[in-house]
Amino acid sequence: MSTDMMEPQRTRLPANMPSSRLRVDREQWLRTAEDLRESGARLLTLWGTDDRDRDSGFRIAAAYLLTDSVVVVEHLIKETSAPSYPSIAGLFPAALRMQRAVHDLLGISTDEVDTRNWLRHGGWPETVFPLRRDVDGNRQYPIVSEPYPYVEVEGDGVHEISVGPVHAGTIEPGNFRFSVVGEKVLRLEERLGYTHKGIAKLFENFSQEAGHSLAARVSGDSAVAFSWAYCSALEAITGITCPMRAVALRALALEHERLANHMGDLGGLGNDAGFAFGLTHFSRLKEDLLRANSVAFGARYLLDYVIPGGVAVDLTADASRLLLELYDTLESSVTNMRAIYDNHAGLQDRFREAGRLEQNTAEKLGAIGLIGRASGIACDLRVDHPWSPYNSLAVKMIVQTGGDVAARVQVRFDEVVESLRLCRALLAELPIEAIQTPVSIAAANLLGIGLIEGWRGPVMIALETGPDGGIRRCHAHDPSWQNWPLIDYAILGNIVPDFPLINKSFNLSYSGHDG
């Protein structure tokens, strides 16, 4: 760690894990990033804010994950007519798309060569930056379709296949442009942003106590992770501590979310390899869990279960017994399914070597979460930065080094088993006390962050309070941002018909990414 030179500007940052805040100038912005890269830090997220009304400038912020803490580096851009800052994409490639998104929303540019729009698909004019405070979020603009300059690959026999944004199945929209020779993929270029909903702008209309509900809807399959991250940020700012029972129930819900998604993915992976038997059985298991969720937590997909100050519904003794029985069924069924998957020659032939993401590629590009762990990057907030109640659970780090589809399948199987263990441990020592504590309204202009290891990886909320219990700025970050670009590399040298399987093994969020 050589960030000591910045020590004077370092302040403590309210969060659910040790965090600090660094205010830097333009030069230090890049130098800090260099130092952090050298010390092995990972980029968590990057966002911008229009602070012209308060600090007469735009603010760009980046959150980094260090081995022992989280640091948010902020730079206030005083130049307001053509605001810009040095790009950190050379150090943290995952920042590239985030920087492009910041430009689309706020008009703050970088010195990067790639200045193509990322989130703006002609839904608003090039000269309008919707996240600026002087832009009315309700204003509608005619959609003007603009050509998007994809990178072209030239050569003998090279042609392009454009897939999406509307697909043959009921899945979220994204465009994938393949440059292929025969069936072999030479290059893949993604284009996302089709589901941009303007959530960041929408947050400004929410009160602090209602914001969790919007956070839960950033990516519906990670409702617990996002709403918990939001509540963590708010609770850290207001300085309240949740009752331990509520904290344990939140973790239980988070593990249920992980279980449901992993089981859904495992079924989907079987199906995409033409093994429909896997899909039907995992769908059944997932459905059993969702129904149990409905009984135990009052919601199948756990929307609005985590609320500021605690959780919405208490777990009854009956529900607790039901869950324990369910865990036994799930464990034995998943073990059986794993044996079937592992011993099925046809499936293993499809899984192994497909979509290999080498460890050093993953390391360089900043892979995080489940995808990172399948490529040998041991990084799990529940293990490395355990927040309450994970600090007393000794979560096991699940890592595979293969980096192929098979490794991502194995990580999911292992995590299902580990999650079931955590669920049992949480239920066994569930404290008897209240499930909610009142949350006071925070003063204006306070920043706090919440960081939760969702099933995909670290979900982060950076919350800045506004006056009268309002929200000044809330940035919600899905780990899909870091992991989407990795598919471009995992697909190289593979064949076109293997792409759906590889994509499924990543199963990244479109909605969470597009924001």
Next chain:
Amino acid sequence: MVRQFGEVALAIAIAPLFAGWIAQCRAWLQSRTAPPLIQPYRMLRKLFNKDAALAIDASPLFRTTPYIVFGTMVLAAAIIPSIATDLPFARVADAIALIGLFATARVFLSLAAMDIGTAFGTMGARRDMMIGFLAEPALLMVLFNAFLLSGSTALPSVVDASTAHPFFVDPSLIFAAVAFVMVLLAENARIPIDNPATHLELTMIHEAMALEYSARHLALVEWASDLKLFNYACIGFALFLPWGIATHGRDGAPELGLAVAALLVKLIVAGAALALIESLSAKLRIFRAPEYLAMAFLLAVLGLLVHLLLGA
């Protein structure tokens, strides 16, 4: 002539039923609630009642192909002895012509898929051509096994010859039968080569070619592929399970009734077996398809060798 038309009408009528039966068995094997047996007919009715949408760039070739493909499959049904061997059409076209008919349908469907110029159509067409040019030799080799035994290249004669020696199973036919099932799966866009149930456009073969079709055109393409599967099953029965087919001179009403009953029983068993094979396997990586079809070819050649070295 009555038999001829009766047979063709039966083929057209029950081909969707066979597809429905396989879908039902697949659902049961995957522990799902099965769709009703008549689901394919409902699908056809729905499609025939819709208005067709055509791509702006579609040429007359694209529009006429569904009719050509359907017609080809009906013609194929006319020369395959599914219930009787006394078929006037079969006398003018032998099994090699039959393969030619299937090839004609394939060529038209591939050309139509490329006609509108979407990436998926072209992708499906070239994959289908790859499967086709590997599957056809294997199918020919399978047929040669039967031809050698019966001394004729006409399917009715093969059936007549083999029913004349009941309970006679030549070892070469076992190799040929395994090879035939492999070719059948590949040619009819089934797992492990293609997945008829997939929604993943990048992995499709047959479905990719039919993506741009709608309404009556799609109905005909779907119906034709049901017929193709039915035809392949009937070729299999004629070659390897000819019992019950009404042969020359013994094809009065009672024999024909028995033949229809035998056909239904065989379809039920074959459909369940196909569904079992499909449910147990995963889809092969597409570049494994040549290995798979080379294996089918090899098995058929082994059958020939067995016949030539051990048999006769």
